[in-house]
Amino acid sequence: MRFLWRTASSALLRDxxxxxxxxxxxxxxxGATSVTRVGSxxxxxxxxxxxxxxxxxxxxxxxxxVGIVLAGGSPVAAVVAGAVLNTRLFPYGFAVADVVGPxxxxxxxxxxxxxxxxxxxxVATARRWLVRALGTHVIxxxxxxxxxxxxxxxxxxxxxxxxxxxxxxxxxxxxxxxIGLGSVxxxxxxxxLDATFPAVMLALALPTLATRRTKLAAGTGAVIxxxxxxxxxAGLPLLAALGGLGTQWAGRRNWAGRRGxxxxxxxxxxxxxxxxxxxxxxMDSRDETAMDSRELSxxxxx
Amino acid sequence: xxxxxxxxxxxxxTYGFRLAGPLLRGRVTVPVAAERLFSDAATVLxxxxxxxxxxxxxxxFAGWARPAGVLVAGVLxxxxxxxxxxxxxxxxxxxxxxxxxxx
Numbered sequence: 001m002r003f004l005w006r007t008a009s010s011a012l013l014r015d016x017x018x019x020x021x022x023x024x025x026x027x028x029x030x031g032a033t034s035v036t037r038v039g040s041x042x043x044x045x046x047x048x049x050x051x052x053x054x055x056x057x058x059x060x061x062x063x064x065x066v067g068i069v070l071a072g073g074s075p076v077a078a079v080v081a082g083a084v085l086n087t088r089l090f091p092y093g094f095a096v097a098d099v100v101g102p103x104x105x106x107x108x109x110x111x112x113x114x115x116x117x118x119x120x121x122x123v124a125t126a127r128r129w130l131v132r133a134l135g136t137h138v139i140x141x142x143x144x145x146x147x148x149x150x151x152x153x154x155x156x157x158x159x160x161x162x163x164x165x166x167x168x169x170x171x172x173x174x175x176x177x178x179i180g181l182g183s184v185x186x187x188x189x190x191x192x193l194d195a196t197f198p199a200v201m202l203a204l205a206l207p208t209l210a211t212r213r214t215k216l217a218a219g220t221g222a223v224i225x226x227x228x229x230x231x232x233x234a235g236l237p238l239l240a241a242l243g244g245l246g247t248q249w250a251g252r253r254n255w256a257g258r259r260g261x262x263x264x265x266x267x268x269x270x271x272x273x274x275x276x277x278x279x280x281x282x283m284d285s286r287d288e289t290a291m292d293s294r295e296l297s298x299x300x301x302x
Numbered sequence: 303x304x305x306x307x308x309x310x311x312x313x314x315x316t317y318g319f320r321l322a323g324p325l326l327r328g329r330v331t332v333p334v335a336a337e338r339l340f341s342d343a344a345t346v347l348x349x350x351x352x353x354x355x356x357x358x359x360x361x362x363f364a365g366w367a368r369p370a371g372v373l374v375a376g377v378l379x380x381x382x383x384x385x386x387x388x389x390x391x392x393x394x395x396x397x398x399x400x401x402x403x404x405x
Contacts, residue, residue, distance in 0.1 A: 008360075015385070018384050018385035022385040022388065022389040025389050026389075052313075056309070056312050058316055061312065063306070065312065066304070069303060069304045075304050075305055075308035076308070079303060079312045082391045083312060083315040083316065084310045086345075089316065089320045091323075091340040091344050092340075093320050093321065093322050094322075094327060094340040095337070095340045095341045097327035100323075100324040101387050135324070136324055137317065137320065139323075148341055148344070151380040189400070190395035190401075191393060192392065192394060192395070192398075192400065193393055194364075194368055194396070195356070195357075195367075195392040196353050196389050196393050198352045198368075198372045199352075199356075199371070199376070199392030199393075200388075201349075202349075202375060202376045203376075203379035203389075204348060206340075208344075208345045209345065209349075210326075216347040217345075218348075220348045221350045222349050222350050222352075222353040222354075224350070225351075229354055230358075236352075237354060238350050238351060241347060241349075241350030242343055244346050244350075245339065245342060245343060257349055278307020294402055
């Protein structure tokens, strides 16, 4: 672990520290709202947010699950909603699979590393598995976002572990702090704490919106998720947002159709289909226009 | 109420989702296109989570104060403001609007 801190650049450490501070605020908010009595419904026992933070360690799912039971929903609904929210960890796992295990050339190949490496005893193998198990647990929005922003494998690993471990410690301590404050802060919404979680998600996601095709997929997904939230159970609209990835295959064919329809009006399913790669330069301005109108229509759904 | 068994169940499912990628990666070769798709999927989910968390509460509209705070935070983030500034701005704008009677 010391190795990781040493290789982490000071810029990375600063950014991770800032994310930890931001998430700490969210965690304090989560701890406080979990145990605070709201209206007629009592708060949850102190160990509920503690156990969720230690064992589940996924902010969105924790907040959703607690929100559901505090609103009178069943624990089953809370588990299902949390599980659906956490399906996003599935693609995350593939995105950072190369850095979750311990460092070193042999360890890069998972999981057969133990067999091929002569001279490694059972202890070393067990240790590698333990590191891998811990690394798997700290796959989060934040650690993945940090890893994906790095240009080299070594920096990816360093960023992932630095962020993941630091966040686990800060998150759990902050939840404890929040539980302590829960009795003092009677109305956490008055402090705007509910705005901190989406703000953190947004700040993390913006740098990953590097290419036009990613922007288009994300913009479309956001519109889908917001549009379906009134009609689907909690968590499902988020899964439906993955439909935004369909814009990547729609490509040239729909682009032609869109031109025929006189876009960029950019509204609904037909709007803003991206052209195939070769057309990128030529279509830049049109795509930007479509993107803007999509964002506006997302805001319009408030 | 939230029994321990429910928390453990959620934890187990969550760990399973996290484990799939690291477990399968060494056994199956993931094409570059698929890796790019997974990373795009993660971005799509993050943005969708941010948007729904900003705009909605339960099945309805969250009110104006929260999305306004998140919007300010988003602009600051796009201008590469430090994370705590982004977060405090989100909470501050939202809290001030509510103080002013905007909900």
